[in-house]
Amino acid sequence: MKHSKMQLSAETMNLGFVKKVELLSGSSVRRCFQCGKCSAGCPMRSFMEHPPNRVVRLLQLGQYERVLAGRSIWYCASCETCSTRCPNKVDLAAIMDALRKLSWDAQGPSKESYVQLANRLFIENIRTYGRQYEMRLAAVFNVKSGQFLKDLMLGPKLITRGKLRMFHQKNRNIGEIEKIFSRIEEMRKNGEAP
16 A cells, blocks of 8 residues: 555545544644654654655545555654644644554554553453453464464463563452542543544
8 A cells, every 4th residue: 555656636635534633633734844853853753654744644634544554653653752842732642642542442454463462461450450461462362363372482481480460459449440440431422532
């Protein structure tokens, strides 16, 4: 998809999606004039197929499928270097967050679907236990990703060195943590949070 010829027409441009991104991020992609300062300062740029300024340009052209199908939004470290360097105050870090959120919701094609899976399992662990339970995270990730024996030899070494626990206790403040998750869900329903 990266090297395919781009056809621009009313049918290929999805500006409704771009409006969602702008609403979630609180930043306008139309303000970007492609100076490239964001990409020049991005520490993750070499890992991205679409550097930050190209992500914005694709959004300006309504080509969000190209952005969501790539790995760029998942490699963004949210360091906010791009947002800080932007002379037009485009909050590209917030735009990347919004794109990840919309990609998660759409569960569309992504070269980084393992990242999405790991993120979802990480959040589920926090909600269930109030902290991270690495043994469960690794086991469930390996099963759901189809990599059943991926960490078979590493697990026992980590357990014997005391780096990985077989059993885990819930955080004693699990009720407070659940309130945080409930509040975020309520804010999302009201459109107050991405």
